[in-house]
Amino acid sequence: MMFQKKNLRALALAALISASGGLGLMGCAQTKYKGANAATSEEPSAWVRINQLGYTPSGIKVAVWVSKEQKKLRRFELVDAATDRVVFTGEAGNAFGAYGPFSESYRLHFTQFTEPGSYYIKAGKVKSPTFRIDAEVYSGTADFALRYMRQQRSGYNPYLQDSCHVHDGYTMYGPMPDSTLIDVSGGWHDASDYLQYATTSANATYHLLAAYRDFPEVFSDQHQDNGLAGSNGQADVLDEAKWGLTWLSKMHPREDWLFNQLADDRDHQGLRLPTKDDVDYGMGKGKARPVYFATGEPQGLGKYKNRATGVASTAGKFASAFALAAQLYREQEDDLANFYSKKALSAYKLGLAKPGVAQTAPNRAPYFYEEDNWVDDMQLGAAALHQLTGEQRFFEQAYAYGLQEKVTPWMGADTARHYQWYPFHNFGHYELAKNAAADKKAALIGFYKEGIEKVYAKAKKNAFYRGVPFIWCSNNLTTSFAIQNHLYRELSGDESYAELEQANIDWLFGVNPWGTSMVYGLPSHGDTPVDPHSSLTYLHQMPLDGGLVDGPVYGSIFKNLKGIQLTKPDEYAAFQSDLVVYHDDFGDYSTNEPTMDGTASLIYLLAAKEHSAREGAQAKK
Numbered sequence: 001m002m003f004q005k006k007n008l009r010a011l012a013l014a015a016l017i018s019a020s021g022g023l024g025l026m027g028c029a030q031t032k033y034k035g036a037n038a039a040t041s042e043e044p045s046a047w048v049r050i051n052q053l054g055y056t057p058s059g060i061k062v063a064v065w066v067s068k069e070q071k072k073l074r075r076f077e078l079v080d081a082a083t084d085r086v087v088f089t090g091e092a093g094n095a096f097g098a099y100g101p102f103s104e105s106y107r108l109h110f111t112q113f114t115e116p117g118s119y120y121i122k123a124g125k126v127k128s129p130t131f132r133i134d135a136e137v138y139s140g141t142a143d144f145a146l147r148y149m150r151q152q153r154s155g156y157n158p159y160l161q162d163s164c165h166v167h168d169g170y171t172m173y174g175p176m177p178d179s180t181l182i183d184v185s186g187g188w189h190d191a192s193d194y195l196q197y198a199t200t201s202a203n204a205t206y207h208l209l210a211a212y213r214d215f216p217e218v219f220s221d222q223h224q225d226n227g228l229a230g231s232n233g234q235a236d237v238l239d240e241a242k243w244g245l246t247w248l249s250k251m252h253p254r255e256d257w258l259f260n261q262l263a264d265d266r267d268h269q270g271l272r273l274p275t276k277d278d279v280d281y282g283m284g285k286g287k288a289r290p291v292y293f294a295t296g297e298p299q300g301l302g303k304y305k306n307r308a309t310g311v312a313s314t315a316g317k318f319a320s321a322f323a324l325a326a327q328l329y330r331e332q333e334d335d336l337a338n339f340y341s342k343k344a345l346s347a348y349k350l351g352l353a354k355p356g357v358a359q360t361a362p363n364r365a366p367y368f369y370e371e372d373n374w375v376d377d378m379q380l381g382a383a384a385l386h387q388l389t390g391e392q393r394f395f396e397q398a399y400a401y402g403l404q405e406k407v408t409p410w411m412g413a414d415t416a417r418h419y420q421w422y423p424f425h426n427f428g429h430y431e432l433a434k435n436a437a438a439d440k441k442a443a444l445i446g447f448y449k450e451g452i453e454k455v456y457a458k459a460k461k462n463a464f465y466r467g468v469p470f471i472w473c474s475n476n477l478t479t480s481f482a483i484q485n486h487l488y489r490e491l492s493g494d495e496s497y498a499e500l501e502q503a504n505i506d507w508l509f510g511v512n513p514w515g516t517s518m519v520y521g522l523p524s525h526g527d528t529p530v531d532p533h534s535s536l537t538y539l540h541q542m543p544l545d546g547g548l549v550d551g552p553v554y555g556s557i558f559k560n561l562k563g564i565q566l567t568k569p570d571e572y573a574a575f576q577s578d579l580v581v582y583h584d585d586f587g588d589y590s591t592n593e594p595t596m597d598g599t600a601s602l603i604y605l606l607a608a609k610e611h612s613a614r615e616g617a618q619a620k621k
Helices: 004-020 141-151 198-214 236-251 312-329 334-353 375-389 392-404 427-433 438-459 474-492 498-508 535-540 555-559 596-620
Strands: 046-049 062-067 075-080 086-091 104-109 117-123 131-133 155-157 162-164 170-172 259-262 290-293
Touching (some): 104 117, 141 198, 198 596, 236 312, 312 375, 392 427, 392 438, 427 474, 438 474, 474 596
Parallel strands (some): 170 290
Antiparallel strands (some): 046 062, 062 104, 075 117, 117 131, 259 290
């Protein structure tokens, strides 16, 4: 998802509105589960927000009570939904005061209650939606999110059972003559348009590989490598990662060649299925799209250019994905492992040769992924190569890179430019610490803690424990921050931030001002997005199962966006504020568009949660 999409999408929306004769004839008329969340004329002035997935018996359990009146809450009750019997009474604790549209708020702790079952919370006259306490609440969720990754496939798309973008692509900026045809078909579409970026794809591939490495037991084998239903003797998450690896291999076809981007904002010419993509990039309608060679210098074929300074941000991500793949395949397919190993080493070499950032290229609009950091990518690449080869030089290089960016810069900040600090958490500290001597391991753990503390300083002041800034793709940042908390806890054994970690997960699944999950279709019984910014859903009523939407943005950002026009009455109108807004509406391109890389990160997080729940259940036995 990119800023430059937005004005063009708004124009497409306006054209659709005009063609249909008005908003009343448009769109996806899906019915949404409302629970106790929708804003209506009869709605109360207070609500209880819960994690709609539920809570594990051994995990932290917190709900949030919010009110539009300055009322005080002294206690709450946990009620068995089957019998209406009160099973637990808790003190409300300290008031957190106003937040967003609310005048008062409390965190309601019921961690000490561990009995499985279905429950609701009663606080004064307010009842929460029913939720489960069960060791299985995260079971299958990571596999469910893989549905969206399969749906995003370019080349052969198993969801549509058809192929798209098979003519990609023709080269620009490379050492070969411009418009040289090269096979770079495959990979994933980045979001609801059909651009493809090496930086997000490599990061997504790494997360999928790491999820399989760290939590293999949570993934099933229900699909073939082409994404169609069936079994191939390999976990589906590894099939999906391999889809990414195959495309990345095409984007790094020679030791001295690295491509950074496929297609550009000429894509944004209206709504259509990827298999019906007839945009003309100069090669004829629906023919080859441009593939941008990573030169390390500013690029942009139209009026606008990026501020690229090198290739290391992309090369480091390639190196880490290929090196981890080589580790995973070396006991299964030795030839493939050797192939990935060579790719990792050559990509890393390119990063060493051209340090700096390889930003995405704009064309007709001045917007692009403004990645400004690269040492974190090279750190992860070097750490993965150290794990693969055992060579100490890679460890030393990785540690030196880590000292240059101890904390991912968005942490503690109130704002940032789009994808300015990416990835949104640094896996490199974790991977390096696993093989570090005590002093360096302690330092790396300390870097994680420093970043967590910066966010916690803001989070502890509000009932949602919200310290992540409401910039574009805030849900991606939320997911990554929860992962960093998890990695810190795994390395240190320190549980100090466990509630903060869970609060960020709870936010994604309903403990937020709107009381909605931010993942399409998860859980199936809950209030989840049904009208995302996607042509698949909007024009064809196709579900985007498992897709993590962008998430809420500051009210100030939303008010200054051009071309946004909601397509239906705002069901969450009572919960919008000058602080932050979220709309489950196709017309809000800023908060309700799923992203491929955000969903890949979510898969790692959900796998970690299922793994932890299994461990907790086993410990109880």
